[in-house]
Amino acid sequence: xxxGSSPVSEADYAVDKFLRETLLAARPxxxxxxxxTTDTDARLSARRxxxxxxxxxxxxxxxxxxxxxVSVAVVEDGVSLCGVLDCPAKNSIFHAQAGKGAWxxxxxxxxxxxxxxxLVGGPKALIGALPEDLxxxxxDVPYIPSLAYRIAIVANGEFDAxxxxxxxxxxxLAAADIILREAGGHILDSRGEAPRYACRExxxxxxxxxxxxxxxxxxxxIRHLGS
Numbered sequence: 001x002x003x004g005s006s007p008v009s010e011a012d013y014a015v016d017k018f019l020r021e022t023l024l025a026a027r028p029x030x031x032x033x034x035x036x037t038t039d040t041d042a043r044l045s046a047r048r049x050x051x052x053x054x055x056x057x058x059x060x061x062x063x064x065x066x067x068x069x070v071s072v073a074v075v076e077d078g079v080s081l082c083g084v085l086d087c088p089a090k091n092s093i094f095h096a097q098a099g100k101g102a103w104x105x106x107x108x109x110x111x112x113x114x115x116x117x118x119l120v121g122g123p124k125a126l127i128g129a130l131p132e133d134l135x136x137x138x139x140d141v142p143y144i145p146s147l148a149y150r151i152a153i154v155a156n157g158e159f160d161a162x163x164x165x166x167x168x169x170x171x172x173l174a175a176a177d178i179i180l181r182e183a184g185g186h187i188l189d190s191r192g193e194a195p196r197y198a199c200r201e202x203x204x205x206x207x208x209x210x211x212x213x214x215x216x217x218x219x220x221x222i223r224h225l226g227s
Contacts, residue, residue: 007059007062008058011055011061012054012055012058013036013054015054016052016054019034019050019070019072020034020037023050023072024050029048030048030050030074031043031044031045031049031050032052033051033052034050034051034052034171035052035054035171035172036054041200047076048074049074049075050074051175051197051198052072052171053071053171054070055068055069056085056148056149056171057069057146057147057149059145060145060146065089067089067144067145067149068089068146068149069087071171071172072086073177073178073197075174078196079197080175080177081178082097082098083175083177083178083179085148085149085175085179092105096179097182101183102155102183104152110155110157110183110184111155111160111185111211111212112158112211114212114213117138118137118161119139119158119159120159120163120210121154121162122162122163123143123163124143127163129221129225130221131217141159147164147168147172147176148173148175148176151164151173151180151187151209152180154180154209155176155179155180155182155183161209161211161214161215163206163207163208163218164187164206164207164208164209166205166206167203168203168204169203170197170202171202173187173195177194177195180209185209185210185215186210186215188207188208188219189204189222190205190206190219190223190225192219205222
């Protein structure tokens with residue numbers, strides 16, 4: 001167990017080591033920010049930074065579930081330029097590059113069309129804070145601990161939107177962010193702005209991910225909670 005109640009496995013450290021050695025050998029001038037590497041100020045002087053979560057969804061991984069992924073992004077000036085989510089237990093890979101669209105297993109993906117019964121993921125406390133006229137129309141959906149994967153299935157249209165509780169980190173979000181953006185959606189903070197990544201502070205506040213009018217409506221929840 002790491003600080004608090006967050007589990008970590010030998011696999012987390014092994015994947016971190018493999019990616020750090022492989023990626024930095026190819027791009028030695030890039031910075032490095034990973035959940036499983038002690039952070040230093042050295043990355044702040046780099047023009048571009050790898051932002052990595054070796055296993056996003058470690059609890060699911062340890063329990064033998066399939067909803068976990070390896071998350072890798074390249075960030076420049078606080079914005080993701082490209083990202084990959086590799087989901088080995090699902091035999092699926094999401095990837096996106098700025099201006100090139102979002103892809104899953106060779107198929108171009110996009111966010112879901114508006115629905116009268118939208119599927120909204122995330123913590124129940126935030127879903128419960130939605131306006132009643134919207135809340136009563138929401139079907140129950142399973143909670144997916146891997147934040148990156150949860151955002152990816154908003155990008156591919158399985159979910160309409162998701163809340164993100166406070167204290168997520170850049171490594172949870174950076175790759176999924178560009179996949180969602182290229183699929184037609186956005187991640188927003190309580191000010192209605194896109195989060196920035198690989199800055200000095202790596203923790204984020206409450207966020208929402210989705211598209212269209214629904215995104216604007218659920219963003220009102222975190223805006224109200226943050227006021």
